[in-house]
Amino acid sequence: MRAADTLMESLKAEGVKHVFGIPGGANLPIYDAVVDADFRHVQVRHEQGAGHAAEGYARASGRVGVAFATSGPGATNLITAIADAMLDSVPTVFITGQVRTELIGTDGFQEADILGATLPFVKHSFQVTDPRQIPEYVHEAFHVASTGRPGPVLLDIPQDLSRADIEYEPRTEPVELPGYKPNLEGNIKQIRIAAKAMANARRPIFYTGGGVVNGNASEELRELAASDRFPVTSTLMGLGSYPASAENWLGMLGMHGTYTANHAMDKADLIVAIGARFDDRITGKLSEFAPHAKVIHIDVDPAEISKNVGAHIPIVGDVKQVLPKLTREYRALQTDSTRLDEWWSTLRKWQDEHPLYYEPSADGEIKPQAMIEALHRVAPDAIVTSDVGQHQMWTAQYFGFEQPRHWINSGGLGTMGFGLPAAVGAKVACPDETVVCVAGDGSLIMNIQELATCVSEQIPVKVFLMNNGYMGMVRQWQELFWDRRYSSVEMGSSPDWVKLAEAFGATGLRVDREEDLEGTMRQALETEGPVLVDVRVTAEENCFPMIPPGEAARDLVEAPGLRSAH
Amino acid sequence: MEAGTPQVVKLEDLHVPGQLSGRKHILSILVENKPGVLARVAGLFSRRGFNIDTLAVGPTDDPSISRITLTLDGAVHPIDQVTKQLHKLINVLKIRDMEPEETVAREMALFKVSSAVENRAEIIQFAEIFRAKIVDVARRTMTIEVTGSAEKIEAFERMVRPHGLVEMVRTGEIAIARGHE
Numbered sequence: 001m002r003a004a005d006t007l008m009e010s011l012k013a014e015g016v017k018h019v020f021g022i023p024g025g026a027n028l029p030i031y032d033a034v035v036d037a038d039f040r041h042v043q044v045r046h047e048q049g050a051g052h053a054a055e056g057y058a059r060a061s062g063r064v065g066v067a068f069a070t071s072g073p074g075a076t077n078l079i080t081a082i083a084d085a086m087l088d089s090v091p092t093v094f095i096t097g098q099v100r101t102e103l104i105g106t107d108g109f110q111e112a113d114i115l116g117a118t119l120p121f122v123k124h125s126f127q128v129t130d131p132r133q134i135p136e137y138v139h140e141a142f143h144v145a146s147t148g149r150p151g152p153v154l155l156d157i158p159q160d161l162s163r164a165d166i167e168y169e170p171r172t173e174p175v176e177l178p179g180y181k182p183n184l185e186g187n188i189k190q191i192r193i194a195a196k197a198m199a200n201a202r203r204p205i206f207y208t209g210g211g212v213v214n215g216n217a218s219e220e221l222r223e224l225a226a227s228d229r230f231p232v233t234s235t236l237m238g239l240g241s242y243p244a245s246a247e248n249w250l251g252m253l254g255m256h257g258t259y260t261a262n263h264a265m266d267k268a269d270l271i272v273a274i275g276a277r278f279d280d281r282i283t284g285k286l287s288e289f290a291p292h293a294k295v296i297h298i299d300v301d302p303a304e305i306s307k308n309v310g311a312h313i314p315i316v317g318d319v320k321q322v323l324p325k326l327t328r329e330y331r332a333l334q335t336d337s338t339r340l341d342e343w344w345s346t347l348r349k350w351q352d353e354h355p356l357y358y359e360p361s362a363d364g365e366i367k368p369q370a371m372i373e374a375l376h377r378v379a380p381d382a383i384v385t386s387d388v389g390q391h392q393m394w395t396a397q398y399f400g401f402e403q404p405r406h407w408i409n410s411g412g413l414g415t416m417g418f419g420l421p422a423a424v425g426a427k428v429a430c431p432d433e434t435v436v437c438v439a440g441d442g443s444l445i446m447n448i449q450e451l452a453t454c455v456s457e458q459i460p461v462k463v464f465l466m467n468n469g470y471m472g473m474v475r476q477w478q479e480l481f482w483d484r485r486y487s488s489v490e491m492g493s494s495p496d497w498v499k500l501a502e503a504f505g506a507t508g509l510r511v512d513r514e515e516d517l518e519g520t521m522r523q524a525l526e527t528e529g530p531v532l533v534d535v536r537v538t539a540e541e542n543c544f545p546m547i548p549p550g551e552a553a554r555d556l557v558e559a560p561g562l563r564s565a566h
Numbered sequence: 567m568e569a570g571t572p573q574v575v576k577l578e579d580l581h582v583p584g585q586l587s588g589r590k591h592i593l594s595i596l597v598e599n600k601p602g603v604l605a606r607v608a609g610l611f612s613r614r615g616f617n618i619d620t621l622a623v624g625p626t627d628d629p630s631i632s633r634i635t636l637t638l639d640g641a642v643h644p645i646d647q648v649t650k651q652l653h654k655l656i657n658v659l660k661i662r663d664m665e666p667e668e669t670v671a672r673e674m675a676l677f678k679v680s681s682a683v684e685n686r687a688e689i690i691q692f693a694e695i696f697r698a699k700i701v702d703v704a705r706r707t708m709t710i711e712v713t714g715s716a717e718k719i720e721a722f723e724r725m726v727r728p729h730g731l732v733e734m735v736r737t738g739e740i741a742i743a744r745g746h747e
Contacts, residue, residue: 115602119609124656127601144656179598179659189571196575269577294580303650310582 024070027097051081056425087412186317211275
């Protein structure tokens with residue numbers, strides 16, 4: 001069998017139903033095999049789009065996302081998506097064509113050392129040197145990408161090797177990698193100590209992250225939190241794993257997190273970190289982070305334990321396995337719930353006096369925060385993707401996610417242009433769900449070409465463009481921290497987004513009055529096919545609360561106007 | 567009550583163990599003998615800001631496995647974090663942080679020393695004291711092979727340097743655990 005066909009067989013054996021990609025010279029044999037493959041190939045318009053679509057697919061479904069690209073520029077165009085998948089731990093397999101074996105190292109046409117270039121941000125990578133390795137490497141790649149702490153795996157296949165003829169036997173035995181044995185169970189002794197520490201904490205807080213979503217442990221988290229009145233906050237990546245409507249929910253923490261969540265971390269005596277990694281956007285100034293807290297750190301990646309913040313009780317394991325054990329151990333203890341009364345009265349007071357706040361529109365202009373609240377009213381159950389910037393933070397603050405895998409954004413790498421291709425992937429993974437992309441005008445144009453993918457591949461995503469004429473978050477920083485010296489942040493009114501959508505063959509709508517907002521949004525959701533809505537919002541609105549860069553969480557700045565409103 | 571778990575866990579009794587050991591560490595790392603593995607290890611050190619003092623790579627008794635021996639300063643780097651990051655590399659099979667008391671560590675160095683007629687005798691004498699071997703003699707230079715601990719090699723360097731050290735080549739330390747009785 002031709003090696004490229006064994007690649008297809010191996011992908012089929014891994015259960016692959018969808019692949020995103022673009023052909024080119026070095027992966028011609030692979031694309032010839034795609035013609036007869038059992039999966040749907042989604043032809044995107046830029047390899048970065050293929051990569052983010054694979055990420056969106058994986059994040060929405062929990063299955064491994066797959067992208068194909070050719071050698072050289074095709075492969076290097078994938079790099080941003082690979083780095084993005086690494087920082088957000090997204091299970092993905094990237095399969096690149098490479099120049100013929102005899103050309104490797106000669107600076108041949110469309111040759112790039114993609115294996116070398118991506119070494120710093122792959123979970124693992126393979127370059128095929130013998131065509132018989134292809135099936136084996138595919139299975140190893142899927143195993144590594146999807147187990148333990150998930151991440152991107154690159155498989156680089158020289159053109160001549162994918163053309164070669166080899167004997168193919170379907171692989172039946174499970175993958176065994178001697179140097180890769182994720183520890184999933186969690187040490188029961190440590191779990192018992194953790195439960196006892198929780199029983200003695202008077203000001204505990206659950207600090208949850210993307211690991212809860214990746215580990216499919218949302219139910220288990222809810223069970224543990226219900227074991228007592230534990231307050232819960234989450235990182236940007238963890239939103240939805242604990243319902244925003246729940247009583248114990250404090251809102252998101254971190255740079256644009258709520259006053260209550262950030263101050264609760266600051267005053268806590270025990271932080272239970274669950275699948276979170278103490279990123280600088282969470283801790284603020286590290287030396288002043290949570291000065292009174294002891295830390296229980298539950299993570300499947302042992303290297304995250306005590307990397308940034310020392311763990312008093314480390315528990316290495318899969319959250320889905322560890323949390324039920326912790327719940328069982330905790331419930332077996334004699335605990336007194338009233339010890340949390342004082343803590344909750346403090347938290348309630350903070351929630352009452354320091355809610356999320358924005359100045360309502362006085363003249364019918366659309367406030368960006370109001371846009372997100374309206375979107376939640378018209379599409380509360382949608383899968384929401386976003387780009388990176390103010391619109392992303394406002395969506396995180398105001399949408400109120402109730403379920404995991406419904407909030408898909410680029411948290412770690414902060415990749416502008418992520419939202420539209422990620423929505424493509426999410427919609428392909430979940431065709432029966434409403435998939436919306438909340439975009440920024442600075443970000444959307446970076447991968448707008450994928451609107452062509454939506455049209456030609458009939459992927460009906462709804463893009464809600466929060467259009468303020470600026471790269472808003474950079475403008476906000478320039479305003480607040482650089483004396484309002486605006487430098488290269490104006491986007492103006494170019495392009496005409498409605499005409500642009502129509503030029504792609506999609507539907508374009510525009511709204512600039514608050515009273516028309518919900519109606520236009522509903523119209524977009526009811527219109528068949530891909531739709532882009534140009535929502536004109538207040539231009540120079542700032543995103544609050546905000547922890548100024550490099551400062552402590554307790555120094556967070558709230559929205560001006562909150563005091564007088566209360 | 568099960569052994570080893572305290573009855574009550576008081577928060578004030580919990581501590582984070584110290585991260586810095588303050589001494590030199592020798593890490594003996596078994597890796598799969600595959601292309602690119604050294605690049606993965608070296609790349610990890612550079613991007614995480616870990617400074618390698620010495621590095622030696624060679625085969626083991628199993629042709630599918632290579633050994634990387636490296637030394638680094640535990641006063642600067644949290645060794646636990648270094649080993650955990652190394653373990654994340656799929657090709658890394660085993661890491662041993664060698665206990666100084668239970669380890670035999672050796673390094674080899676070649677010194678090319680200028681040897682005018684008047685100091686030749688003294689250099690030969692140094693070599694004898696250090697149990698070093700003279701492996702090459704030319705009209706103006708002598709080349710001496712020294713094997714031993716890094717400290718011994720550094721001591722020898724201090725002795726010959728005043729006589730004119732032309733060139734020095736060091737292998738980096740390799741190490742093996744002492745046998746048990």
